[in-house]
Amino acid sequence: MYRRYRTAGLVLGAIFLASVGMNGMDAQASGLGDSLNTGVASNFSQAADTEELTQATAEVVWTGTPLEGYVNIAIANVEDNLNIRASADGSSQLVGKLRKNGACEILGSEGEWSHIRSGEVEGYVKTEYLYTGQEAVDLAFQLGQTVARVNTDSLYVRMEPSTDADYWTKVPSGEELQVIEEMEDWVKVDIDGEDGYVAAEYVDVTSELDTALTLSEALYGEGVTDVRIAICDFAQDYVGNRYVWGGTSLTKGADCSGFVLAVYRNFGISLPHSSRAQANCGTKISVGDVKPGDLIFYGNGKRINHVAMYIGGGRVVHASNPRTGITISNMYYRSPVSAARILKD
Template sequence: METVGSESGEVQDAETENAEPLTEQNAETETQQQTQEGEPAVQAGVLAAEEEKSQNHWGYTNLGIAHVDNHLNIRQEPNENGKLVGKLPKDAACEILGIENGWAHITSGKVEGYCSTDYLYTGSEALRRGQEVASMIAIVNTQTLKVREEPNTDSVVITLIPQEEELEVVEVMDNGWVKFLLDDEEAYVSGEFVDVEERLEKAVTLTELLYGQGVSDVRVDLVQYAKQFVGNPYVWGGTSLTNGADCSGFTLSIYKKYNVSLPHHAASQAQMGTKVSMSEIQPGDLVFYAKNGNINHVAIYIGNGQVIHASSPKTGIKISSVNYRTPAWARRFL
């Protein structure tokens, strides 16, 4: 357990990073503080999310949802020859600005353009589909939040996650804690330090991936190659980029295309290549994560503070913040 620290003259909760080791003198302090980690704050967040959804439908006044198996193309002009400016993933949402001649003028995320109405849910169908596919997200609202194995402050801390990190919620528990999947394992955070809301996925631009200066073409190519497998399944022990892979099977198979041979074991991969600091990582570097000091997950850095990885059976291959867990270290192979 951790003590209650002080920040800006106010009491700082035991779930934040600056907490100190528990001593006899401060043991009672944390016990008292636990009563403040309960239900009201997170339940209020859930109610606020429900109220907002009912008023404006997840932030949209004229909702459209992509009715496709993969991605819906967004074009600069309302015709099939128009320049491609973005993609709307399956079940992602957009604001419909207008419809003419079978083309919808839409905005979604950072993308504005046109897409065929043949592949959009609109009106009541869009609202129904939105209710089916919306994800509940918890956004960290404190500087650093502890992730625990069990929903209480006596439980082991698995990792730390930074402010504004987004977690896909499995369950908001009656005791005020929030359950989510950390890779393929259940984990918990105190509901007092997250804002819970429902959300629909948005479009992505063709230039959304930022590589920075001095990034080789092979790194750019590797990232673009890896991204095409987003949404494919996670399979423990698998190495198939289409039918299913686990975390090290995914990195193994991506790197195989670039003539780099890796073992099918995250901890073994973590000892290969050249170690680089997190401040110097480039797209294509491997980022490793640990639990209780042991490497148990690997991802590929893709730039812009993001990684791509075979995450869990529930979410499959996905893109996450590089800090969705505290990175242990990174390795370079290119």
């Protein structure tokens, strides 16, 4: 199980250690609460100037830290979302959005534009809206969120740290859960605002950064009406905004049912402010038959305690918890209880 590396200042320290003889070995930075496992694949002793040092650091894999997988990291310096274009032209096709403080890899530059890749999206953004260099590295360690990634086929999220305890839900392989606390044999996680526990041996704990959202309409599937696409696009515009218990504001904060209520309200549809009440609205449908814009409900067994909106491509958008706010998840990030169709198209 990997542990989060919290101290940004140790990056240069690790490089210094590597430069005095740790070629091709694992460097352990200890005595700081959490550990850093750094795989060094380049000889830093030859890095005599800044340019050579930059090249040398390109061979470093910061395992378990926010920098893992990045060579030339940049962070979005915007108030809401940064548009990602298909080419270095402000009038070119929009291919994605990088959320405030979202991370990307800089692949190159073209005038005032940077060629980036973030998550599944590759394209161009204005360089002026990016934090780069050491500033981006420092921010990455401040912004990284500790997550537990499931490394088994499916995993129970239990109500107490015991295999005898009841469980909230099951989550699939590869799903990421927000970490509250690391314990000896268990990891305490947030499951839509509830405390849950997963066995430490079945998760890898790492620090992750937000990445871009794709705008491909192919995710909606064939035969999806314009109103369904519109409501899904509208809901995704508020990803990254705050979770507030009892809230119904898309900008100032909403809880799960308040978020759904506010989105539908924008399209002239009234819903009650309760996930259990919303489950009785519209037409009940099978989870396997959901279309973009339909609602999916989650809970402990048959008791509903959370609602999300399906947006296509096996994903949902929802107000999850105070740590993540409004976010996008795999629709099976926990076990669905039921689904409802509100739109009558």
